[in-house]
Amino acid sequence: MAWIMKNSATAPVARRAEPYLDEATKALLEADVIPRYPTRRASTLPVLHAVQDRHGWLPTQAIEEIADFLGLKASEVLDTASFYEMYWLQPKGKYLIMVCESISCELMGHEKLMEKLHHKLGVEVGETTKDGKFTLMHAECLGACDTAPCALINETLHEHLTPDNIDALLDKLP
Amino acid sequence: MALAEPVLCKRIPTAPWGDPTDRKLVTYEQFVATGGYEGLKKARALEPKAVIEVIKASELRGRGGAGFPAGVKWGFLPPEDGKRRYLTVNADESEPGTFKDHMLLDYDPHLLLEGIAICMHACRLDTAYIYIRGEYHLQAQKLINAVKEAYANGIFGPTSLLGQINGRDPACVVHRGAGAYICGEETGLLESLEGKRGWPRIKPPFPAVAGAFGRPTIINNVETLAICGPIMDKGAEWFKTMGKGRAAGVPATVPASFGPKLFGISGHVNRPGVYEENLGIKISELVNTYGGGIRGGKKLKAIVPGGISMGVLSADQYDTELDFDIGRKAACLGLGTAGVIIMDEDTDMVPVARNIARFFAHESCGQCTPCREGTGWMYKMLTRIEAGDGTTRDLDLLLELSGSMGAMPGTTICGLADGANWAIRTILNKFWGDFEKRVRKERYVSLQVASAAK
Ligand SMILES: Cc1cc2nc3c(=O)[nH]c(=O)nc-3n(C[C@H](O)[C@H](O)[C@H](O)COP(=O)(O)O)c2cc1C
Ligand code: SF4
Numbered sequence: 001m002a003w004i005m006k007n008s009a010t011a012p013v014a015r016r017a018e019p020y021l022d023e024a025t026k027a028l029l030e031a032d033v034i035p036r037y038p039t040r041r042a043s044t045l046p047v048l049h050a051v052q053d054r055h056g057w058l059p060t061q062a063i064e065e066i067a068d069f070l071g072l073k074a075s076e077v078l079d080t081a082s083f084y085e086m087y088w089l090q091p092k093g094k095y096l097i098m099v100c101e102s103i104s105c106e107l108m109g110h111e112k113l114m115e116k117l118h119h120k121l122g123v124e125v126g127e128t129t130k131d132g133k134f135t136l137m138h139a140e141c142l143g144a145c146d147t148a149p150c151a152l153i154n155e156t157l158h159e160h161l162t163p164d165n166i167d168a169l170l171d172k173l174p
Numbered sequence: 175m176a177l178a179e180p181v182l183c184k185r186i187p188t189a190p191w192g193d194p195t196d197r198k199l200v201t202y203e204q205f206v207a208t209g210g211y212e213g214l215k216k217a218r219a220l221e222p223k224a225v226i227e228v229i230k231a232s233e234l235r236g237r238g239g240a241g242f243p244a245g246v247k248w249g250f251l252p253p254e255d256g257k258r259r260y261l262t263v264n265a266d267e268s269e270p271g272t273f274k275d276h277m278l279l280d281y282d283p284h285l286l287l288e289g290i291a292i293c294m295h296a297c298r299l300d301t302a303y304i305y306i307r308g309e310y311h312l313q314a315q316k317l318i319n320a321v322k323e324a325y326a327n328g329i330f331g332p333t334s335l336l337g338q339i340n341g342r343d344p345a346c347v348v349h350r351g352a353g354a355y356i357c358g359e360e361t362g363l364l365e366s367l368e369g370k371r372g373w374p375r376i377k378p379p380f381p382a383v384a385g386a387f388g389r390p391t392i393i394n395n396v397e398t399l400a401i402c403g404p405i406m407d408k409g410a411e412w413f414k415t416m417g418k419g420r421a422a423g424v425p426a427t428v429p430a431s432f433g434p435k436l437f438g439i440s441g442h443v444n445r446p447g448v449y450e451e452n453l454g455i456k457i458s459e460l461v462n463t464y465g466g467g468i469r470g471g472k473k474l475k476a477i478v479p480g481g482i483s484m485g486v487l488s489a490d491q492y493d494t495e496l497d498f499d500i501g502r503k504a505a506c507l508g509l510g511t512a513g514v515i516i517m518d519e520d521t522d523m524v525p526v527a528r529n530i531a532r533f534f535a536h537e538s539c540g541q542c543t544p545c546r547e548g549t550g551w552m553y554k555m556l557t558r559i560e561a562g563d564g565t566t567r568d569l570d571l572l573l574e575l576s577g578s579m580g581a582m583p584g585t586t587i588c589g590l591a592d593g594a595n596w597a598i599r600t601i602l603n604k605f606w607g608d609f610e611k612r613v614r615k616e617r618y619v620s621l622q623v624a625s626a627a628k
Contacts, residue, residue, distance in 0.1 A: 042387075
């Protein structure tokens with residue numbers, strides 16, 4: 001639920017010397033992304049994607065750097081980032097498993113899939129395995145109802161899933 | 175009468191004309207070799223206003239959910255003032271049961287790009303943003319590649335056959351969303367495009383007057399634009415030979431249901447998938463001819479006619495025709511996205527309602543109290559009823575809640591609340607028995623019954 005807010009005003013901010021948005025990336029974005037839009041703010045989503053793709057998630061320091069880069073306030077960037085499901089404001093595992101739980105997938109047996117994953121990974125939805133390899137999440141309709149049940153593992157859509165084939169699939173991931 | 179030949183699926187093998195396992199990405203060269211971009215060339219030879227007239231004459235209606243006539247929408251734009259104007263393409267497809275745009279983007283992205291260029295020419299729009307949902311990673315990549323091909327071949331960019339528009343080279347940009355159903359709502363999409371949270375705007379002003387970045391903007395669905403190429407190529411009259419004609423006695427001012435349409439079938443059928451057919455095909459015919467009938471020879475229990483926001487039909491409505499008039503004929507919200515979901519006799523409607531309520535509670539953007547609170551409480555109540563802890567009183571309350579949310583115009587900003595209302599209310603009304611079985615009987619007279627008895 002996008003509208004449930006967390007208190008971020010008093011939360012400690014972890015910092016590191018090395019920037020998340022380095023000069024090379026900035027130059028790339030400046031040349032490639034910024035000119036596509038009439039305002040700098042419109043580049044917020046693509047820039048958040050770019051930084052997250054590189055670092056796996058969006059630490060507060062990265063949000064501040066993005067705000068500086070776009071000429072915005074950190075709160076404005078955080079406001080946007082916290083609204084969308086795909087932006088991670090806390091670390092996630094190497095593989096993000098997003099199992100579709102919308103109606104067609106539920107009709108076609110998404111529950112058995114979830115049971116298998118809970119059992120195999122030993123985590124609840126929203127949690128990451130201890131070794132940091134897998135994060136288990138739910139997704140709303142992934143737009144592949146004809147091949148239900150389906151799941152997105154990082155950027156790849158896996159279709160016609162069963163407890164057995166998802167088991168084999170996860171075992172094969174390095 | 176069945177569709178004589180595929181239009182949107184011309185290059186995408188689809189039953190009965192081809193085998194879906196043969197589907198491959200259509201490249202620029204293949205697209206052109208099979209008559210692609212001919213519609214654009216013909217449109218380019220016409221005055222912009224004349225192109226809008228052709229789309230108006232075809233009576234093409236939006237394929238994204240609301241069914242608004244595309245030509246009329248294009249005609250709403252104010253006169254040019256030399257400054258920027260935008261096209262935003264709605265590829266946010268997230269309505270449960272809908273996966274048609276997914277197929278078009280997967281295999282024939284140039285069909286969309288052709289429609290985009292036609293719309294830019296007709297409406298004098300200098301930049302097109304294709305807002306594609308974040309979860310469509312592969313499709314976004316394919317689209318980016320196709321856009322590159324289009325730039326290289328003089329569709330967009332400095333060598334564009336459109337010439338300069340508003341003093342600029344026509345541009346086409348792929349913009350990825352980040353996982354929010356509400357960004358499919360047209361003004362939520364605009365806010366998101368501007369880099370903000372996807373909160374729908376209060377209308378008016380309508381996007382045609384003040385849309386993206388405060389400038390005149392056209393928003394159309396992927397499928398709506400994809401059909402524009404074939405219409406410009408073969409003409410409005412050709413388009414109107416397909417679909418469901420206007421019934422006798424209906425005045426020409428009432429929009430009809432012409433043309434072919436992509437239908438998605440999912441749920442308990444033998445061959446789920448996307449199929450192309452005339453608007454006006456019966457649900458039963460679609461399921462039996464294309465979907466291969468209901469799985470395991472079971473009987474039908476419930477049908478979602480066009481994405482869950484449209485509500486649910488019962489088995490006795492199996493022969494309802496899928497066209498833009500379905501809302502009036504079958505007491506549902508409308509045709510929606512034409513994503514049909516079939517549920518067989520073994521389906522329990524309590525978890526179905528719970529699932530749908532969860533979807534809306536999860537995706538409500540939270541701006542309007544009736545929607546935010548209503549969807550949240552519906553989900554909580556349905557979870558309780560499913561767990562066996564509900565009472566008859568909960569059912570009454572649920573019915574009242576689902577029936578009032580978004581029902582009064584002006585109490586919610588966008589149509590999400592209305593969709594949640596139709597979905598939950600129609601399930602309750604049509605499958606009351608499933609719910610009654612789950613709840614404890616409590617001696618309780620609802621307020622409405624009590625006041626009516628006085
Ligand atoms: C909550 C909500 C979600 C929507 N999601 C989509 C969507 O994912 N894709 C889409 O094309 N239209 C969606 N729409 C409809 C759009 O607001 C808009 O009517 C449509 O994109 C217009 O294009 P068309 O006229 O070509 O159909 C949605 C509407 C609402 C109220
Ligand atoms: S109706 Fe719901 S989704 Fe739409 S703007 Fe209001 S709160 Fe947001």
